[in-house]
Amino acid sequence: MNPIYAIGDIHGQKEMLDHALALIVADGGENAQIVFVGDYTDRGPDSRAVIDTLIAGRNAGRDWVFLKGNHDRFFTRFIRHGTQHDPRVKSGINWLNPRLGGATTLASYGVEAEVHFTTDRKTGLEIIKDCKGPDGPMDAAGLHKKAQRAVPATHVDFLENLPLWYETEDLLFVHAGLRPGLPITAQDPEDLLWIRQPFLDSTHDFGKLVVHGHTALDYPQHFGNRVDLDGGAGYHRPLFPAVFEGRDCWILTGHGRVRLTP
Structure with missing residues (x-):
């Protein structure tokens, strides 16, 4: 079983992104698959360099999957249309x-x-x-x-064309979450980008472990049916990369893996 790595909301934190990528390389090598769950822009000091890094990885043929976050759409809508709300x-x-x-x-x-x-x-x-x-x-x-x-234009095109979810046999990655009781193909795109309730309080079995960001915590947390990877990098808390083997999850640190359990 090949591990899958994931990085939560980056929010313009280029130095934190570099550190997270280095931890992943140390654990899984240069060819590790990484899923980024969105919100690459806003709040942090260097959104441009973050997007440059992601595009460079894609162009180099890295096994990287990028999802769209609500802040990424905010950004592109402003650039395209001047939309401020x-x-x-x-x-x-x-x-x-x-x-x-x-x-x-x-x-x-x-x-x-x-x-x-x-x-x-x-x-x-x-x-x-x-x-x-x-x-x-x-x-x-x-x-x-x-x-x-x-x-x-390459930055706007990159962000606009990102998917809203990605799934494997065991995992379902999305930026914000899901509306309980609906299959992924019936989900409202607005919920995938923005939802909090009723998703956050739900004990619904989504069939797969949902991996998401969007709702900032002090540290990633496993809730049994979902894992929230947004550790608050947008508020200058650390960016915590994770690794999944099946539904088992660990957070990567400078001292190795730390298991994340419900």
Whole structure:
């Protein structure tokens, strides 16, 4: 049985990604299969370098599987269309708000902007009031145009075309989770990217062990029917790579494997 490695939400943490990849190579070699569960961008300091690393691995023929995360879609929608909100963010905050981290992502591409927000009285959405870059003030449309010029089309194409799930005989990988009781082919793509409840509290047997990210913890945790690998790298906690042999799971550390059990 060949092991399968997995990496949770990276959120622009290039140094953490390099460390996680080194741990995987030390455990399984250069040709190890790795599944990345999404959220490569936002909050951390170097989303651009993270995506460069993933694309370079793909182009080198690595056995790497990439899933799309909700933050990755946030990013591409802003670049394509200037979209600053997603209906699943009930607070209405803007993608460029530090809580979501879009401005940090743009900064990694050289688009520096100090953004100030206000609330639209009709929609309740947080909108850009004004922003200022190194060359002076600009409006939201100006920031969008600047971002479009700075972000390589190869990065947008890469993220837009990623699948929402990947499965093996024993494992089902997805970014956020699943709606209990529905087969994977009947799942709403919005749930695969965004769901928390009722997934997180469910004891449903999904048939396979679900491996996901999206909901940040202090450390990866095994819940019996699912494993949450988001250890909070987006909040400057460590990025923890994992290895699976069948449904058995270990976290990789500098001192070797640490078994993760329910």
